[in-house]
Amino acid sequence: MSFLTVVYAFLFYVAAAVLLAGLAIKIAQYVRTPAPLKIPTTPAPVTQSGVVFRLAREVVFFESLFKGNKWIWIFGWMFHFGLFLVTLRHLRYFMDPVWLPIELVQPFGIYGGIAMVVGLAGLWARRFLVDRVRYVTNKSDHLILALLVAIGLSGLGMKFLFHVDVVSVKDFFLGLLRFQVQPLPADPLLLLHLLLVAILMIVFPFSKLLHAPGLFFSPTRNQVDNPREQRHIADWAKRLEQQE
């Protein structure tokens, strides 16, 4: 077993643990924190299923962003949809045999990779070109974009320039899932790709990437507009009533 293989195996266990535990803690925090008042941004759905539909439109189409700014929407949606296809395509490294739908999506995954990088480039350009966006951009915002672009480019590099033995990569990750360490090919581009991915996993729960779970907990989006019909009250507010 090469030293590199051991290091990467360790790295991915750590990264996975940080990602899962970090997200679990964050989500538990969101679940436990009450929303004491009804604050949906109206007009809002008046039924629970309406709310599910509203959230689905936000997740799939970025509805509010579409209303807000067409350029951000185009690039943002391109990036996320690309990311989604890439993720589906990558699932083949984690399953054997590969499900048919994942098999079918393989060719599209490549376009997804390209779309993702182009989308990111557009979003990044806005951070320099639009004075308002430049004003609110922190270093971390640039770094996350850089990280994702680097992941995308290193991935595309493997696909189009320096091929790697994807079968061994798959063996390595399937092995990790079964707690057996298999050798990892030592191509520099692959090692870079994987190192960056591990970093992404680690920063996820500590960064603005929390927007992904956050959306589902946003009271302006996930509340039903029925305050006159149903009394809504948080536990801490109930205690105020009992004090009287």
Added chain:
Amino acid sequence: MAKANFEVPQLQQYAEVPAIEPGTMSHSKPFVAKPEHQEPLGFPGELVENWQEKALEKMGDLLQRYRSLRVYLDACVKCGSCTDKCHYYLGTRDPKNMPVARQDLMRKVYRRYFTLAGKYFPKLVGAEDFTKEVLDEWYSYYHQCSQCRRCSVFCPYGIDTAEISMAAREIMDHIGIGQKYCNEIIGKVYKIGNNLGLPGPALADTLEGLEEDVFDDTGVRVRYPLDQEGAEILLVTPSADFFAEPHVDGLIGYGKVFHEAGVSWTLSSYASEAANFGMFIGSYENMRRVAQRIRKAAIDLKVKRIVFGECGHAWRVAYSFLNTLAGPWDFLDPRYPVPQHICEFTYELIQQGKLRFDKSQNDDKVLTFHDSCNVARASRMGSWPGGQFDIPRAVIKAVCNHFYDMDEETIRERTFCCGGGGGLLTDDLMELRVKGAKPRVEALNNVMREKKVTHMAAICAICKSQFTKVLPYYGMEMDQIVSVHQLVSNAIILTGQRTEDEAA
């Protein structure tokens, strides 16, 4: 044209997004509350010694009590969608008035003290210590947010800057630096029963005067009752309705509608205020205390229904929060929603054909309608989403022949704030109010030119007061702003009313 000691923005035909100009409004801050304004609300009289520690403690407390705060401080990706949506940014060019930048004033403190990234890499994620300078910035810019929620419409995660500025004001109140305007007013409600400090006898006088006016005008005895036990409906309305123009014309209208509906109703001298400034300062406890007055009045007067007059943020508190703060309302008539908006009430009667109008009475006007933020984006009327847009328009169209909407981008859920909401309707913020009104006045100006609109109707006491004051700065007339029920009042034909000829 009103005189200003600052530059009044130029109105343009096509709204454009200005380039940022840092610091243009950093001097703006409202008067600070004195100890006598702070203490009745349960806040320390002046800046406490260990303010930083206390502020962070309060912030930690709010983070555990408000999911909105927690999620919104975490989730923003700095996408920029909200940056050109705030009327205060559009009117002042100050980048700290971009919603995301306003949130960042708190986010940088949150990150520094409550997140790992900010504790160890503050420079990277824009985290900052909570210094006196930061606190001063908070005081300035969290009082440049009218909590209108326009930003939340366009944010992909629905981040509502109003939630952040409410929390910021709550934190500042708890370390002793409140805003005089809001806190003084809440004190008046506790002491006297309404924002304007009108005592019961003065109310009785005013209402009697209204009865005489209406009688002189129409020959019909329309009643404006106060503290009438056993009345069916308790009307809760903003205290501006009791005397100021154009508000009082609205109140006259409500009375005429109740009269024609044949229901008994009453005002309460104890709960003689629909407004609830507890919301503006983000204080659940104070908001609840103010709301409880309505519950007590409803019980004492043994009414069966509660109806709210024309007021924007009051309707938000009424529609969205009243059940939470002062419910359950199981002792009222279950056939009606609690509470109802006066527009819902009038609309229903119109639908049933129970009101008769002479629309020509409003023919001297060409109207447009200003959707008030809190009605548009934080509440509803009727049983369908968007009823808050349809119902007031339907009422106006039932009583007026000439109506045109302003540009789609500036109405309904995209409506621009009047510039005076959220506890900013005070003379010490005049520059902010005038500049913040720009996007709305621009849209009004356009329909005035293109459709010959003469008047703008509104259903909010703050909007009406704000426009009355601000329109003259833009070369318009203060009486171009009217109440919706003022229009109803003009057109309604009371049963047994004298005709024009008899009156003449």
